[in-house]
Amino acid sequence: MEKFVVEGEVQLCGQVTISGAKNASLPIMAATLLCSGVSVIHDVPKLRDIKVMQDILTLLGAKIVREGNTLIIDTTSVNHMEVPEHLMREMRASVFLMGPLLGRFRKVRLSYPGGCTIGPRPINLHIKALEKIGTTIKESFGFIIAEAAELAGGEIHFDFPSVGATENAMMAAALAKGTTIIRNAAREPEIVDLQNFLNRMGAKISGAGTDTIRIDGVPKLTATEHTVIPDRIEAGTYLVAGAMTRGDVVVDNIIPEFLFSVTDKLQEIGVQIEIGSRYIRVKPGDLRGVDIKTLPHPGFPTDLQAPILSLLTVAKGTSIITETIFENRFKHVDELTRMGAKIKVEGRTAIIRGVPKLTGAIVAAPDLRAGAALVIAALAAEGISEIEHIYHIDRGYDGLERKLQALGARIVRQNCD
Ligand SMILES: CC(=O)N[C@H]1[C@@H](OP(=O)(O)OP(=O)(O)OC[C@H]2O[C@@H](n3ccc(=O)[nH]c3=O)[C@H](O)[C@@H]2O)O[C@H](CO)[C@@H](O)[C@@H]1O
Numbered sequence: 001m002e003k004f005v006v007e008g009e010v011q012l013c014g015q016v017t018i019s020g021a022k023n024a025s026l027p028i029m030a031a032t033l034l035c036s037g038v039s040v041i042h043d044v045p046k047l048r049d050i051k052v053m054q055d056i057l058t059l060l061g062a063k064i065v066r067e068g069n070t071l072i073i074d075t076t077s078v079n080h081m082e083v084p085e086h087l088m089r090e091m092r093a094s095v096f097l098m099g100p101l102l103g104r105f106r107k108v109r110l111s112y113p114g115g116c117t118i119g120p121r122p123i124n125l126h127i128k129a130l131e132k133i134g135t136t137i138k139e140s141f142g143f144i145i146a147e148a149a150e151l152a153g154g155e156i157h158f159d160f161p162s163v164g165a166t167e168n169a170m171m172a173a174a175l176a177k178g179t180t181i182i183r184n185a186a187r188e189p190e191i192v193d194l195q196n197f198l199n200r201m202g203a204k205i206s207g208a209g210t211d212t213i214r215i216d217g218v219p220k221l222t223a224t225e226h227t228v229i230p231d232r233i234e235a236g237t238y239l240v241a242g243a244m245t246r247g248d249v250v251v252d253n254i255i256p257e258f259l260f261s262v263t264d265k266l267q268e269i270g271v272q273i274e275i276g277s278r279y280i281r282v283k284p285g286d287l288r289g290v291d292i293k294t295l296p297h298p299g300f301p302t303d304l305q306a307p308i309l310s311l312l313t314v315a316k317g318t319s320i321i322t323e324t325i326f327e328n329r330f331k332h333v334d335e336l337t338r339m340g341a342k343i344k345v346e347g348r349t350a351i352i353r354g355v356p357k358l359t360g361a362i363v364a365a366p367d368l369r370a371g372a373a374l375v376i377a378a379l380a381a382e383g384i385s386e387i388e389h390i391y392h393i394d395r396g397y398d399g400l401e402r403k404l405q406a407l408g409a410r411i412v413r414q415n416c417d
């Protein structure tokens, strides 16, 4: 096991280039299964979750080569319709195999997906959507067997705009007979990226980015080439890191409009923000407490709740964060308390009373974004911190310590004794 050792009280300074988005790459990699042929995907980040998806596709019969940030995925020999349980458990994104395998082979057998333990993460909306387009789903001994003699277009209405369920439904419906309409669809930028990829394959999908998506099924898709969008959550993490260390950081290679809910809050907190066409720059200001509520896009993203909570621990006054997406996403609070933060959690709300400074401590990353939040806190804290369980962080941040070191951070990766 490895840990990060961080010497705090640095002011991050310089420019950081953001990688391709994890949450766009994963469904797009799964979508390559919808046809037989060689797909070329650029800007795929080097992450543990991406490696797991590569392992799953390989086990299903795909041949994958990585050249820098490009993945070349040959799905010609894919002939398996069953995903092994140990790989399903590795991450939430393994559920994306359901739609494409069903679309291509009309049958798939898999178990429940894993992922960050941030509250119950059922897949009832995925199942409901696939049933609406003609799938029969049986569950037995922890396995899900989905079959469809023929996929037929249908009307899907989500009770909640689930990102993953919207993506799974789009992938399966792309090869259904007739038209599928998804209402109350999730509107995240990663869904628009998936639509663009599927349309390059020959699909007929419109409306992604709004709450209604229309999919006119086509009989066949063909392999294509695509560049993944930049990772807005990685970008937001560096913006918050710059702000917390009172630094001057240019976060480059991004689409700023994906982050407007975040830059708006940072400005309210007192951080100076400059927005360019492909970058956002943060500069120091006097930090003051604010209230934040996480919401589906374009609201404030739940994946940046933990990082911004770190920032608010040193903002003057009281802040209130309400987490509306996941039931149990405040696990970083106990760890931040070890560093001197003053936070009280009541159900889905965290009340943060700003302190002048945090102090270094030995802490453990409870999940991916909570781990990033602890790194950010450690960069600003007085003294040395050790962050354990960093395998969570490796799921979602490409070259975190290399990028932070280039901004002046004193962070090293070490083996735990
Ligand atoms: C790989 C990936 O893209 N992960 C992202 C995706 O996760 P994921 O796709 O799992 O998130 P969802 O939008 O599906 O989940 C949001 C909420 O809906 C609930 N729900 C979801 C599905 C379902 O069938 N039933 C149900 O009740 C979940 O428990 C949760 O409370 O969107 C989340 C919300 O922006 C992000 O935090 C994750 O980083």
Ligand SMILES: C=C(OP(=O)(O)O)C(=O)O
Binding pocket: 023, 091, 092, 093, 114, 115, 116, 303, 368, 369, 396
């Ligand atoms: C929660 C996340 O990922 P996943 O849905 O893969 O667990 C995340 O990226 O913050």
